Amino acid sequence: MTVRTRFAPSPTGYLHIGGARTALFSWLYARKHGGSFVLRIEDTDLERSTAESVNVILEGMSWLGLNYDEGPFFQTHRFDRYAEVVEQLLAEGKAYKCYCSKDELEVMRAEQMARKEKPRYDGRCRQRDLPSGEEAPYVIRFRNPEEGEVVVDDLVRGRVVFANKELDDLIIARSDGSPTYNFTVVVDDFDMGITHVIRGDDHLNNTPRQMNILRALGAEPPRYAHVPMILGEDGQKLSKRHGAASVTDYRDQGFLPEALLNYLVRLGWSHGDQEIFSREEMFQLFDIADINNSASALNMSKAFWLNQHYIKTLPPARVAEELSYHLGKLDVDPTTGPDLVEVVIAYQERAKSLAEMAQGSLFFYREFEQYDEKAAKKNLTAAIATPLRALRDQLATVEWSDGAIHQAVEAVAAAHELNLGKLAQPLRVAVTGAGVSPPIDVTVRLIGRERTLARIDRALAYIG
């Protein structure tokens, strides 16, 4: 049997980080087994679904490199099919029309709660089939078995048993005729031949109902794998409040997709003590059996550590591709300064995010407004004016290479009986405006001769 997995987000917002991980697991599982990964957009909630959300999800998936083999399928395009299945269930007596009003249901639930019972539909319309020609509005409910139990043999949870009497007759079609989630999922998973449903923990309780519907349709349910949820850094449920909740946020914070994927795959899944996983290794090593049972909290510092790892180890040209996005956000025209690959090489060991890298390399592309106050006060002193002037003269004629620049700084420092640092740091402040940058020779070289000389002049003027 060929493995077929799916990712089925609802387009009501952004691509959630938890959703992204579920997608990753599903994608990995399909890829590992040479199967297919299907993308399905669950947009049956006409009220909340938007086209923008669909785009955000699609963009996020493509940024992460989670390529799907089929889809995106839209549930709103399949309403005829759902209606057909509803009719079938109705005809077979496996579903029935329910004329209860929302008010009536509310009262019923309130009474049940008062009796400390689980609020559930009591099936009062099971026997209330009105003769045809009725005009009262109705919904369609699935006739859930009243006896017995449903066993979910979950790939990560193990055997979970639900008593049918705990389940009620859920609505499969609204009064306007539109199908509901628990129903469309079932029809789609069935029609699309999904063999493994990998999804969030929060769906575990829905699973027995879905299995019952599936069986009513004469289908054998797929295998299920319910993965634990992802919590915010504070251990609380993830929300916009605490930190990045959407894939877009991570991108904007300067993450490389390689890093985010690696971070995500290790959240709730492990392969011994290994921390770093290339895509190929993920395909090879991923196994549902190694997924954890408990929820995991986000740890941004670890995510940044991984990000830094990839910034350091990926080909600089690859990092440069992503860097240009961040430079663009800062209104930098990359043609006004050094090659991005050079910038990446200079910064790959000193940036834990691309946003930071872009921010830190601004002085390569445009003049800085003013000196960092502390750095200028400490380094741009009257005493340094003479050596700095001498250095300027050297840099005006020296060969423009790291080695030659370094030698010039060293020579001038020695001539004035200064440690290298005593001259390098003032130079750094002069050419970058601040006390932090890549090695001084590299920094100067990338800034370029013309800009360097002008900035030293500016510093000399500042010293006065």
Place this chain on the structure above:
RNA sequence: GCUCCCAUCGUCUAGAGGCCUAGGACGUCGCCCUCUCACGGCGAAAACCGGGGUUCGAAUCCCCGUGGGAGCGCCA
């Protein structure tokens, strides 16, 4: 309230009855390297939720408790 799920360092996790004096990673704290910031190297502190069983032996199995979470919608 009812049903279901979960529980190892601050965090991510290893651990499938003896290999555990509980391992790794991030972070934290020292020290080294050093032109700044980093990178890197070395080292340290830091956990089996509690109670009962089962067993010669339990982080690992069972039960109870406690604590967290999810579901109980004409949302997905």
